[in-house]
Amino acid sequence: xxxxxxxxxxxxxxxxxxxxxxxxxxxxxxxxxxxxxxxxxxxxxxxxxxxxxxxxxxxxxxxxxxxxxxxxxxxxxxxxxxxxxxxxxxxxxxxxxxxxxxxxxxxxxx
Amino acid sequence: xxxxxxxxxxxxxxxxxxxxxxxxxxxxxxxxxxxxxxxxxxxxxxxxxxxxxxxxxxxxxxxxxxxxxxxxxxxxxxxxxxxxxxxxxxxxxxxxxxxxxxxxxxxxxxxxxxxx
Numbered sequence: 001x002x003x004x005x006x007x008x009x010x011x012x013x014x015x016x017x018x019x020x021x022x023x024x025x026x027x028x029x030x031x032x033x034x035x036x037x038x039x040x041x042x043x044x045x046x047x048x049x050x051x052x053x054x055x056x057x058x059x060x061x062x063x064x065x066x067x068x069x070x071x072x073x074x075x076x077x078x079x080x081x082x083x084x085x086x087x088x089x090x091x092x093x094x095x096x097x098x099x100x101x102x103x104x105x106x107x108x109x110x
Numbered sequence: 111x112x113x114x115x116x117x118x119x120x121x122x123x124x125x126x127x128x129x130x131x132x133x134x135x136x137x138x139x140x141x142x143x144x145x146x147x148x149x150x151x152x153x154x155x156x157x158x159x160x161x162x163x164x165x166x167x168x169x170x171x172x173x174x175x176x177x178x179x180x181x182x183x184x185x186x187x188x189x190x191x192x193x194x195x196x197x198x199x200x201x202x203x204x205x206x207x208x209x210x211x212x213x214x215x216x217x218x219x220x221x222x223x224x225x226x
Contacts, residue, residue: 002154002156002157031212033213033214035214042216042218042219043201043214043216043219044216045213045214045215048211048213055211056211056213058213088153090155092155092214094212098157098160099145099157099212099214100157101147101154101155101156101157102154103153103154104153104154104155106153
């Protein structure tokens with residue numbers, strides 16, 4: 001158990017819908033990262049937050065957004081979903097340059 | 111540009127064989143970190159090791175060992191006496207410490223299948 005929690009574990013929804021993925025980092029970790037793992041794109045960095053502020057952005061679509069709250073948990077919002085958004089979404093948190101990953105949320109868009 | 115290459119897409123071995131997973135990286139920075147993660151069939155990403163660019167000592171942890179060679183920009187991972195439980199996808203990753211983020215750049219992964 002990495003100490004990073006993600007909910008829900010599975011999510012099935014339809015095209016055009018909006019979903020929210022939630023992540024709680026390990027106790028004491030200020031950084032939260034979101035990654036997407038898909039068959040065609042592999043494991044890709046989406047976005048990083050540090051203590052509530054956006055720190056870095058990767059290949060994140062404009063339809064996607066994220067935030068980190070004062071209690072340090074983070075949410076990834078995916079809107080206008082398309083079939084190609086089906087993927088495993090990981091959250092990670094880090095202390096001293098070691099990133100520990102949550103179990104992931106498997107999103108299926110039908 | 112940062113890049114991680116894992117040229118081996120899939121490797122199959124029989125139990126007790128030794129196996130080496132290759133990882134080649136590209137970066138312009140002098141300070142960086144290299145990682146290996148394991149993704150078993152259950153899907154989670156399990157942290158195995160982090161190595162910084164100034165430490166070229168090889169590391170051994172039980173049946174696992176890592177060989178870091180800056181001269182060839184490689185960070186290879188060897189499993190000795192492989193076991194069925196080692197079957198997983200293994201990812202090599204890179205992060206650059208100098209920038210304001212330590213996001214990970216992953217390779218495409220190597221699927222290891224260990225047969226009994």
